[in-house]
Amino acid sequence: MLTDRQLLILQVIIDDFIRSAQPVGSRTLSKKDKIAFSSATIRNEMADLEELGYIEKTHISSGRVPSQKGYRYYVDHLLPPVRLTKEDLAKIQSIFNEQIYELEKIVQKSAQILSDLTNYTTVVLGPSVKDHKLKTIQIVPLNKETAVAIIVTDTGHVEKHVITIPPTIHPSDLEKMVNILNERLIGVPLIDLNEKIYTEVADVLRAHIQSYDSILKTISASLDLDLNAPAQMFFGGKMNMLRQPEFSDIEKVRSLMNIIEQEKEFYRLLRKHQQQGIQVKIGKENEVKGMEDCSLITATYSVGDEKLGTIAVLGPTRMEYSRVISILNRVASDLSNVLTQWYQKY
Amino acid sequence: MLTDRQLLILQVIIDDFIRSAQPVGSRTLSKKDKIAFSSATIRNEMADLEELGYIEKTHISSGRVPSQKGYRYYVDHLLPPVRLTKEDLAKIQSIFNEQIYELEKIVQKSAQILSDLTNYTTVVLGPSVKDHKLKTIQIVPLNKETAVAIIVTDTGHVEKHVITIPPTIHPSDLEKMVNILNERLIGVPLIDLNEKIYTEVADVLRAHIQSYDSILKTISASLDLDLNAPAQMFFGGKMNMLRQPEFSDIEKVRSLMNIIEQEKEFYRLLRKHQQQGIQVKIGKENEVKGMEDCSLITATYSVGDEKLGTIAVLGPTRMEYSRVISILNRVASDLSNVLTQWYQKY
DNA sequence: GTTAGCACTCTCATTAACCGAGTGCTAAAT
DNA sequence: ATTTAGCACTCGGTTAATGAGAGTGCTAAC
Structure with a gap:
């Protein structure tokens, strides 16, 4: 029901906001290469997009900011394709470089590298020993x-x-x-x-x-x-959130860190994300107080058909969804491959 | 060489500043019960104390703040006696309540309780397995x-x-x-x-x-x-620092967290504190960039005569030295007792 | 349907004015 | 010889005023 032009504008707004963390105005947009029409046209389209709930103003005469609904649509339909650079791939590869035979170590290292690569916080849910x-x-x-x-x-x-x-x-x-x-x-x-x-x-x-x-x-x-003990959780880059401009307020940092630090709550949240494939929960979709400004992207890793655990990246709602999803996909599948190969020996 | 009155004033200034985190003025001081002379007298004394380097001004017409030298003198000579409350003692006791037979668990729990009790960050250096x-x-x-x-x-x-x-x-x-x-x-x-x-x-x-x-x-x-692996470090209340007013600046939090998170640096720092008894390092005495506003109080715990590890509390220089030292003393000796008793069985 | 133009709104940064807490110094009181 | 009262002065922090800049919505022309 959105026109192509509206989709284009929505996409460019979100891309720009993810990059800059600043509300996006019509003039800024009109200068983009992809956009060939005037700022006035954009203003009209933006008014429509706002009415439909995809974008919001921070105040009456400000630029627009993506709403949760906007991010949701973006993630579902507008993700720009990303190709991982050689450096990225090399880093991911480096997880498996050394001959590691201990599941915990490999999982911990994955969390570490993943947070280095994304600059967000990562959590890897280790395999439950139950099975x-x-x-x-x-x-x-x-x-x-x-x-x-x-x-x-x-x-x-x-x-x-x-x-x-x-x-x-x-x-x-x-x-x-x-x-x-x-x-x-x-x-x-x-x-x-x-x-x-x-x-x-x-x-x-x-x-x-x-x-x-x-x-x-x-x-x-x-x-x-x-x-009955919960599976181990391995964190990477707990402090990366401090670098995000949305967490320049110490109060927000505190409430978020509370959630992360008392691991139970967070564990419960991750348990919900057991389905195959990439899952993205945006802002309030997480249904956790204090995570309204955060998105959680998860993937599972497995041996053969058997799910072993969950890999998660936690960032601001203004997260680089495309990049994170690509990286997460890659790490999860590489990890699954290595583990599958490894377990076949038994 | 300081007169009794100067000592009294120094002590009250530091006590007050530890409580309030605000520069202390002569009028505030003159209202204290302990102090029976006028604000003008206090001003004169404060000028002397400042000249001697025990207190500082934040700006030309502000109240006084303890200097590093002031804290040092305070810690060495002016600590007000503290009696731990029943609640405190009960909590410390609770570390040993359950029948715990695993060194790591008991040490981890100590770190946890210690941070709860002090509202600062605690680190416990587990015993090295080498011996x-x-x-x-x-x-x-x-x-x-x-x-x-x-x-x-x-x-x-x-x-x-x-x-x-x-x-x-x-x-x-x-x-x-x-x-x-x-x-x-x-x-x-x-x-x-x-x-x-x-x-x-x-x-x-x-x-x-x-x-x-x-x-x-x-x-x-x-x-x-x-x-060659370093002994394990167990942290408690990593985020407690966020509550201290001196860390309302996100930049300070970041640089401090960097030190804590990359554990190597911090480990090296703790290794220096192997001497018997309580040790207090104030601000720059720690010789670590980014810890100028922090103090580190350490104690060792042991089995019989053999040192096992170090317990440390990290807080702002404006730390409740008295209370922390009392608690730390108690925890270290209780821990030592329990472990000594336990190890004697072998 | 698109765009240029314009009046309007709101934020943010700068400046000025002021209040209050605190100091240092001098002179009087003890 | 101390101690204290008094006073002028300093400086940070708050408030209010101002103006620039970015952005909007709307209207009318293209």
Whole structure:
């Protein structure tokens, strides 16, 4: 329903505003190469665009600023194509340059590079360990009372857990228990461990081990807690927001940092973004107080068909959507490829 | 060489300025209970104090502000006694309430509580693992090429390390190697591991194992890297600085955050503060550009006589020295006590 | 349908005036 | 010999006035 000319104007307004952070006036627009008509014409079109809700004035005689609806339309239909420069590609490549075998490190480095590249804040939601499969479980006694339980998954992830050992348990029982656990539970996804303990392991334990009750508690202690914990979040460029002119007000910085720092809220927000592909949430679409001036762009990365985690870029609503989306696409797919390739070995 | 009255005035000026963040004038001072002489007298005394360098004016006809020298004198000689409230003590106690057996968690929680209590930024330098002693080393093969090496120390600390296994190494050799390592190296401090490998283990290995060269590389890979890594730093209340009026300027926030975020610089700074007891570095005493308006108060915590790490509180020079020092003293000694008690079991 | 022209609006930067908090100095009081 | 009252003076911060500049909406001409 918008005419081509209106679309052109909308696009140029948003492009210019993203660059300059200043309201865009009709005269500025009329000087652009792409635009061949006079400022008066532009003024008329702008009045229409404003009436339709795509742009706004900051005050009665100011230039125009994109509205949330405007950004939404821009993101959905008007994104200018971006080609990543060689430098950009090289940096992205550098994430995978070193031979890294640890998922966490690679994910952390991705967050780092991504924030360098975009100058915004990035968050990478690490893969939940729930679906990883048990490779081995070890219990290393530290002294009479405590021991550290170590769980290794098929992906090389290591969980540790310091536990107390009730004095009723005999060391040899402990050893037996570990053997039984390893015999019966290798290959089981961590999330199913608790169930399997009761269906598969409990009977065997009862048959072989004296202090059955306390040993069960010990097992629970070593396996239970880590499952409900949220997946790790890796941040990059937390302070990049300070450079954006929209955050020259210390109050805004504070309220935004509050959201980021108390990670729970932010984690919940990211959990919503589990769908395949790039997702863009603009301003109030995030439904979080204090993020009205922010946009969140997310992508997922995966191994084969299985989603592993989410990569997110947080910036002002006046964000370089095109560029960020391109970069994010690239990083997510490269990361998926590398991980897929890597996991195939197992 | 300062008269009692001058000291009194200096103290009241600093106390007031710490509270209000506003330059203190003679009239304000004369209204204080402690002060029984007129504003004119105070003006004379202040002129002297200024000449001696303990206080400064922000402009020719303003009230006085403590100088760095003033703060230094205040910290060294004029600290008003502070008694921690029951609430404060209860919060500090709560660090140790839960039965926590993991050093990292307890240290992290200390940082958290400390920043809550002081409203400043806190850093806790975790203990370096270098001095911990090897409890066991395990190598868990993940697939043909990679394995994860797991080092457990007597303190329950777990290091993991993904390594590649050269195809020339036979799995049984790997097993032999692990056995030999465990036989020979248990109880050795991590920092001495590399040396011991050559003095104690190399010969045995050569005698028993075929692919001697590649296995040595593998060992190095599993043990080498983690030693030079700096000890972990745990932050609390990174954003608390935003609430201080001296950081209403976004530029200052940025330069300070830069220092904090790129942890290396900050780590180096903390390393200087290894001496026993409370240390206070005021403003430029920190010798870090961008920290001219900050003070750093540090304490060490230890097990028995052995220093483990450093606890630090970073605030504006206009910091509540008295309160922070009291709290820090308490936390450091409580932490030391708990850890000493805990470690004695080993 | 497009554009030139014009009156009007509003922000922002500059300047001037003023208030208030604070100082230093002098002279009187203790 | 101190201490204090008094007074002239300084300077930052706030308010108000002014003007320039950017931008708009509307009308009338092209």
